[in-house]
Amino acid sequence: MLVEQSIPPLPEGFTLQRITNEDYDKGALRVLEQLTVVGEVSKESFETYVSEQSDKHITITIKDPNGEIVGISTLLIETKLIHGFSKVGHVEDVAVDKSMRGSKIGLSMLKYLTNLAIENGCYKVILDCDEKNVGFYEKCGFSRAGVEMQYR
Amino acid sequence: MLVEQSIPPLPEGFTLQRITNEDYDKGALRVLEQLTVVGEVSKESFETYVSEQSDKHITITIKDPNGEIVGISTLLIETKLIHGFSKVGHVEDVAVDKSMRGSKIGLSMLKYLTNLAIENGCYKVILDCDEKNVGFYEKCGFSRAGVEMQYR
Numbered sequence: 378m379l380v381e382q383s384i385p386p387l388p389e390g391f392t393l394q395r396i397t398n399e400d401y402d403k404g405a406l407r408v409l410e411q412l413t414v415v416g417e418v419s420k421e422s423f424e425t426y427v428s429e430q431s432d433k434h435i436t437i438t439i440k441d442p443n444g445e446i447v448g449i450s451t452l453l454i455e456t457k458l459i460h461g462f463s464k465v466g467h468v469e470d471v472a473v474d475k476s477m478r479g480s481k482i483g484l485s486m487l488k489y490l491t492n493l494a495i496e497n498g499c500y501k502v503i504l505d506c507d508e509k510n511v512g513f514y515e516k517c518g519f520s521r522a523g524v525e526m527q528y529r
Numbered sequence: 530m531l532v533e534q535s536i537p538p539l540p541e542g543f544t545l546q547r548i549t550n551e552d553y554d555k556g557a558l559r560v561l562e563q564l565t566v567v568g569e570v571s572k573e574s575f576e577t578y579v580s581e582q583s584d585k586h587i588t589i590t591i592k593d594p595n596g597e598i599v600g601i602s603t604l605l606i607e608t609k610l611i612h613g614f615s616k617v618g619h620v621e622d623v624a625v626d627k628s629m630r631g632s633k634i635g636l637s638m639l640k641y642l643t644n645l646a647i648e649n650g651c652y653k654v655i656l657d658c659d660e661k662n663v664g665f666y667e668k669c670g671f672s673r674a675g676v677e678m679q680y681r
Contacts, residue, residue, distance in 0.1 A: 379681065409611055416613035426610055434607075453607055455586075458578055459561055459622060461568035467619070470611060491680055501681035505655065511676055519678035522657070526666045527674035528643055529531065529653035 379495045379502075382518060384488040385481045390442030393489060396449070398424050400438055404446040404474075412472035435493065439482050447474040448482045452490040454497050466494025466502035487517040531647045531654075534670065536640040537633045542594030545641060548601070550576050552590055556598040556626070564624035587645065591634050599626040600634045604642040606649050618646025618654035639669040 387393060396405065401423040409415050430436060432454070439448035453467040468490055473483045494502045505525040506514055539545060548557065553575040561567050582588060584606070591600035605619040620642050625635045646654045657677040658666055 406610065413611050415611050418610055418614045422614035423610070426608060426614065429608060436610075453605070455605055455619075455621065456578060456581060457622065458558065458570055458575070458588075459565050459567050462570045462574035462578065467607075469607065470609065501679050503657065503677060503679045505657065505675045505677055507675050511678065514678045517680070519680045521676060522679035523659050523677040524663055524673060525655060525657055525675040525677050526663065526671040527653050527655045528669070528671045 379500065381492045381495050382488050384492065385485050387439065387482060387485055388480065391447070391482065392440050393437060393485065394440070396427055396430065396436040396438055398427050400427075400446060403438075403440065403444060405438065405449055408446050408449050408472045408474050409470065411475055412470060432497070435490075437486060437489065439486060441477075447477045448472065448486050450486045450490060452493055454494060454499060460500050463500045464494075464498050466490070466497070466499040468502060468504040471504075483513065484517055487514070487519075491518070531652065533644045533647050534640050536644065537637050539591065539634060539637055540632065543599070543634065544592050545589060545637065546592070548579055548582065548588040548590055550579050552579075552598060555590075555592065555596060557590065557601055560598050560601050560624045560626050561622065563627055564622060584649070587642075589638060589641065591638060593629075599629045600624065600638050602638045602642060604645055606646060606651060612652050615652045616646075616650050618642070618649070618651040620654060620656040623656075635665065636669055639666070639671075643670070 401420050406415050406418055434453055436451040438446045441447050450471040451469040455465050457463055491502050553572050558567050558570055586605055588603045590598045593599050602623040603621040607617050609615055643654050
């Protein structure tokens with residue numbers, strides 16, 4: 378059984394919450410662009426994405442005291458037949474604004490999502506990352522498990 | 530844009546289909562047990578799993594001419610904000626019965642699920658595997674992309 382971990386407190390005035398439609402104008406895409414290609418995402422598409430959020434697809438943001446997004450990440454919860462009809466959490470698209478690199482908000486997001494996965498009955502939480510980010514995820518309590526393969 | 534690939538034909542009399550409640554008695558768990566720990570899965574849990582199948586969570590089986598399952602695997606389709614509000618396919622829990630190792634049914638399942646992901650608008654398909662299985666997935670058209678990390 379996984380045990381929940383304590384979440385490092387956010388800096389004064391920063392908040393963590395689920396994504397909302399208003400986040401289109403609060404920098405959600407600007408922060409994601411620092412992770413990978415975002416391209417064209419209309420407000421309508423953004424709102425569709427938000428409307429499809431569920432107890433199995435949860436995107437969170439961290440906002441600074443001005444309400445601007447400085448961190449974003451997503452948890453998918455997958456029901457499995459294996460491990461006694463258990464669940465696995467998939468952490469996706471962890472992005473932190475460059476102004477906040479070196480702060481602990483990435484760690485706070487990871488611990489928050491890991492705890493959320495545990496509360497929802499996941500027997501493990503997994504994610505894929507580049508070799509250069511392995512050290513960060515080790516600080517978040519993760520360890521190497523295998524090889525990510527892609528078809529594209 | 531990803532291009533669909535041709536799927537190797539199944540051996541005479543073998544079939545590929547979506548999972549159904551009846552598969553509880555057709556060897557679904559027996560085949561998965563050859564992949565990892567399955568443990569106790571009641572018929573009720575199995576039917577809950579089947580009832581939660583959707584256009585974003587698709588489990589397929591391959592059956593031999595007697596209707597017994599010899600292969601099983603799952604595709605999750607995740608909607609992303611990135612890549613222009615695109616989608617990624619996650620292939621999960623690919624298991625082939627030991628009697629069929631060396632046949633091409635694993636390859637058929639992978640190509641089928643990859644094509645399904647492409648038809649559903651995925652810009653890439655990913656999966657995690659052990660180092661020892663990299664060669665098999667390379668034969669399926671996949672290439673190394675990154676490191677799988679786990680918290681457990």
